[in-house]
Amino acid sequence: MMDTSRTISLASLRVMLCAILLVALALGVGYQARAAEPSNDVRQTVDQLLRLVDERLAIAPDVAKAKWNSGAPIDAPAREAQILERVVAEATRAGINEAFAQTFFKHQFEASKVIQHRLHEQWRQTEQPPFESPPDLAEDIRPQLDQLTPQLMASLRDFERVAESEGVKQYLENNAETLVSDGVGGVAREEALRPLYEATDTAGVQ
Numbered sequence: 746m747m748d749t750s751r752t753i754s755l756a757s758l759r760v761m762l763c764a765i766l767l768v769a770l771a772l773g774v775g776y777q778a779r780a781a782e783p784s785n786d787v788r789q790t791v792d793q794l795l796r797l798v799d800e801r802l803a804i805a806p807d808v809a810k811a812k813w814n815s816g817a818p819i820d821a822p823a824r825e826a827q828i829l830e831r832v833v834a835e836a837t838r839a840g841i842n843e844a845f846a847q848t849f850f851k852h853q854f855e856a857s858k859v860i861q862h863r864l865h866e867q868w869r870q871t872e873q874p875p876f877e878s879p880p881d882l883a884e885d886i887r888p889q890l891d892q893l894t895p896q897l898m899a900s901l902r903d904f905e906r907v908a909e910s911e912g913v914k915q916y917l918e919n920n921a922e923t924l925v926s927d928g929v930g931g932v933a934r935e936e937a938l939r940p941l942y943e944a945t946d947t948a949g950v951q
């Protein structure tokens with residue numbers, strides 16, 4: 746015959762041990778989550794940059810429309826060089842890492858072109874006629890993009906200062922999708938944000 750009281754006490758001991766383990770695990774996870782949560786200030790900095798990236802990407806469909814009507818090539822290297830020239834000048838003036846700023850903007854150009862190419866491909870398939878009243882590239886769109894350049898530079902400067910703080914990469918990952926929409930399944934977003942992820946990587950922040 747089995748000693749029932751002994752069996753019960755062994756079983757309850759196991760339950761207790763399990764409970765203790767679970768509590769310890771929960772506390773550990775909770776601690777990690779707290780430790781990885783960046784400060785308010787850091788979160789605002791990241792949010793601001795993500796919003797500006799989103800704002801810039803949101804202009805790409807207008808660029809695509811203007812070029813669809815005019816037949817101008819999507820790739821405009823002279824225009825990109827002109828923007829980069831301003832970026833370098835501003836980086837020098839404001840003490841922003843020049844290589845980082847240039848790489849960041851090159852990625853914004855690529856991301857914009859991903860969206861433009863996708864739209865043109867779609868419009869070729871649907872035999873889209875010229876748009877009724879497309880925005881003017883030189884008069885409307887490029888000035889809008891130029892307005893964003895100094896805002897993005899200021900935001901990059903702030904981002905550079907917090908890229909090394911704890912939990913920034915995770916915070917970026919968690920908020921990128923909500924704050925940056927690209928309409929092409931995340932391809933343009935990934936392209937636009939890669940330099941930011943890399944900036945957190947070189948800091949050894951996971």
Ligand SMILES: C=C(O[C@@H]1C=C(C(=O)O)C=C[C@H]1O)C(=O)O
Nearest residue numbers: 808819820821824825853854857
């Ligand atoms: C937006 C344009 O299209 C492309 C993307 C650019 C950008 O993101 O600023 C610049 C030049 C082009 O290669 C443009 O021609 O102005």
